Amino acid sequence: MATEVSVPTLGESVTEATVGEWLKKPGDAVAADEPIASLETDKVAVEVPSPVAGVIGELKVEVGDTVEVGAVIATVEEGAAPAGKGEEAGRASQQREEGQEKRESAGDAGKAAAKASASEVESLPDGGHDSGSVTMSPAVRRAVLEHGLDPTNIKGTGKDGRLTKEDVLAAAKSKQAAPQDASTEAAPAPSVPASSKGERREERVKMTRMRQTIAKRLKAAQDNAALLTTFNDCDMTAVIEAREAYKETFAKKHGIKLGFMSFFAKAAALALKDVPAVNAYIDGDEIVYHDYVDLSVAVSAPNGLVVPVVRSIDAMSFAEIELAIADYGKRAKEGTLTMEDMQGGTFTISNGGVFGSLMSTPIINPPQSAVLGLHRIEDRPVVRDGEVVVRPMMYLALSYDHRIIDGREAVTALKIMKEAIEDPMRMLIDL
Structure with a gap:
């Protein structure tokens, strides 16, 4: 008996996807709930599981085809697994169940899994220059x-x-x-680069659905919003000293390093409370204000930029912020983020500094009205009390929609963030 395999629900407002890869081919044994295909949506990759155990029958679509939710993409012949293959499929199913148990215990394992500092999360500025990534x-x-x-x-x-x-x-x-081959065979003669032979090559690769969506959203932001960027520089001395003083105690208690992202997240939350327009958005002829901060954090995934959301970051501790952002960074690299992880968001922080960026003009993430761009820290001469001293400085950039945010409000919000970083005590006593 043949059972049809249909495209599952992909998330709110997502009605279609592209077939990215077939993980099984006709004649392959498959266990119940074992992935048989990978679909690419606008935001994430989704695996399609087999509804029953059996053998893959007909593949009704090809890699690269666009399919709608509910469409039949394959069939599975129930209970017809060749000898030996059913046992193999069973082992695969057991391994997936064990992996699922590990993922479901992420609340406890998250601290161990997210040992990398949130400051080291590979965030991309203004849409991400990751054209060299492999799909x-x-x-x-x-x-x-x-x-x-x-x-x-x-x-x-x-x-x-x-x-x-x-x-x-x-x-x-x-x-x-x-x-082993290197020890038994002589090294081959060095090859002559293609360019020296007069050969010139081009490669044409179809854009992934995610990359197409990124392109459309960023262009729409430029077309629809009145974009403007204001800059400031920030002395990182106090934050660096705080990290150095408490890093061992913090890591021992919370199981994660104390990074820069939690400081900037708290500083942003402080500024957005004082300047609510920076945390608002335009809906038709109305302005929608939020009494909470859902922070979108731009991170690099193998297929492009993704922006998972840390909810109610204004009510979270430094440790909770670090753990949440580091976990998102880890799952982005693994490709395990869900649609729910990236829905919503009232304000974005994009950290181009991890790639060495000195300064940029980040593009807002619609329908949000502002984005904070972080950059690399470098020693620069500055004047303090009439003397030239060397301090670790970072340029901050706040891009905003001038339709809703006035220049005074944008400058004030960025100044609050700068002052909170330069004097972290402000974040503790709500100044």
Whole structure:
């Protein structure tokens, strides 16, 4: 008996997706709830599970096809697994269940899993300059992480040059065999670069659905909003000293490093309470104000920029903020963020400093009206009490929609953030 496999619900307002990769082929054994395909939506990659155990029958769509929610994409022949394959599928199902149990215990394991400081989360400024990233499905991404490979060094054999799981496994096998081959075979003569042979190449790769959405949203922000950016510089001495003084105690108590992002998140929450227009948005001919701060944090994922949301950050502790942001950064790299993780958001912080950016003009994340851009910290000469001294300085950039936020309000909000960072005690006594 054949059971149809349909496109599941993808999230609020998401009605279609693109088939990114088939994880199973006709004749393959599959366990109940085992992923058989990866779909790309505007924001995340979604795996389609098999509703029953059996053998993959017909694949009704191809990689690259656009499918709507509820559409039938494949069939599964129930109870027809060839000898030996059912047991293999069962083991795969058990491994997935164990993995799910680990993910469900993220509340306890999050501290251990998110050891990387939130200041080290790979955030992208103004839409992200990640054109060198490789498009990967969740299954391929897991294989790359498991074998510790650089996906940019693997030649893809899938449609439009996409990497498949078989490509990754073949590369891993070659990597394991390389030491033995190197000891028994002479080193090949160095190849002559293609450019020196007079050869010129071009590569044409179709944009992923996520990249297309990023492009449309950023262009829409420029077209629809009256964008303006105000700058300030910030002396990071006090925050650096605070981190140095309390980093060991903080890490021991909370299981995570004390990073810069929690300081800026708290400073932003302080400013948004004093200047509510920066935390508002335009809806038709009305302005919608929020009495809470849901912070969008721009992070880099294998398929492009994603912006997960930390809810009610104004009511969170430093440790809760660090854990939440670090967990989002980790899950973005693994491709396990959900649609719910990225819905909403009233204000965005984008950290280009982790890539070495000195200054930028970030673009707002519609329908939000403002975004704070962070940049690299560098020692610069400044004047203090009539003397020139060297201090660790960072440029701050606040891009805002001038339709709703006046220049005075934008400058005031950024000044509050600057003062809170330069004197962290302000965040404790609500100044």
